[in-house]
Amino acid sequence: xxxxxxxxxxxxVQEGRISILNCDYTNSMFxxxxxxxxxxxxxxxxxxxxxxxxxxxxxxxFTVFLNKSAKHLSLHIVPSQPGDSAVYFxxxxxxxxxxxxxxxxxTLQVKx
Amino acid sequence: DTAVSQTPKYLxxxxxxxxxxxxxxxxxxxxxxxxxxxxxxxxxxxxSYNNKELIIxxxxxxxxxxKSPDKAHLNLHINSLELGDSAVYFxxxxxxxxxxxxxxxxxxxxxxxxxx
Numbered sequence: 216x217x218x219x220x221x222x223x224x225x226x227x228v229q230e231g232r233i234s235i236l237n238c239d240y241t242n243s244m245f246x247x248x249x250x251x252x253x254x255x256x257x258x259x260x261x262x263x264x265x266x267x268x269x270x271x272x273x274x275x276x277f278t279v280f281l282n283k284s285a286k287h288l289s290l291h292i293v294p295s296q297p298g299d300s301a302v303y304f305x306x307x308x309x310x311x312x313x314x315x316x317x318x319x320x321x322t323l324q325v326k327x
Numbered sequence: 328d329t330a331v332s333q334t335p336k337y338l339x340x341x342x343x344x345x346x347x348x349x350x351x352x353x354x355x356x357x358x359x360x361x362x363x364x365x366x367x368x369x370x371x372x373x374x375s376y377n378n379k380e381l382i383i384x385x386x387x388x389x390x391x392x393x394k395s396p397d398k399a400h401l402n403l404h405i406n407s408l409e410l411g412d413s414a415v416y417f418x419x420x421x422x423x424x425x426x427x428x429x430x431x432x433x434x435x436x437x438x439x440x441x442x443x
Contacts, residue, residue, distance in 0.1 A: 217369075249431065251434075256436070256437070257436055257437070258331070258417050258419075258434030258435050258436050258437050259370070259417070259434045260434070261431045261432070261433070264431065302368075304370065313358060313375055313377075313382065313383065313421070314372055314375070314383055315372065315432060316372075317369065317370040317371070319367065319368050319369050320368050320370075
């Protein structure tokens with residue numbers, strides 16, 4: 216039972232354009248959501264997060280949107296750069312459990 | 328400075344052997360974790376320790392035993408290795424609640440375990 220799903224295994228965009236990565240979750244007890252970025256042969260690195268009391272959080276080129284009623288969040292990267300090419304994982308956590316539930320990742324390729 | 332380090336990076340071994348993976352963090356965090364990333368790329372939590380005390384223990388075979396000698400170290404010992412144990416194992420740590428982003432976890436580079 217996968218509680219966090221990233222239904223697009225891969226995404227390819229042109230440099231300078233917007234990248235939109237999507238994530239759906241099923242557990243309404245989740246109250247904190249995070250995006251991680253992972254390069255090959257490295258561990259995931261934290262990118263941006265959002266609490267369930269907000270619907271948007273922005274950090275430079277990265278913005279995360281949360282739609283609680285749809286149990287959906289998305290990560291927008293604009294403008295996309297070739298260095299953004301990586302695997303992006305969505306993760307969710309609930310009630311201060313300390314446990315992150317990860318999606319299966321979306322591989323983003325930004326073409327020069 | 329490496330924040331979360333793991334050794335070894337690669338581990339190839341025969342079925343039935345016992346092996347250990349070591350993890351160390353120099354971030355001063357109280358909580359450490361072990362995750363397993365299987366062939367389908369799912370990252371799943373296995374264990375979590377807070378200040379040397381086990382706080383999360385997912386449904387993991389008893390052959391897996393974490394050990395935390397101090398809050399900067401969390402080692403993973405695996406007995407009687409099986410083919411299905413082949414995966415990448417990630418260690419992570421997080422700051423105490425209230426410090427830094429809620430539940431932000433810092434990951435090590437991973438240990439790729441191959442069981443033949």
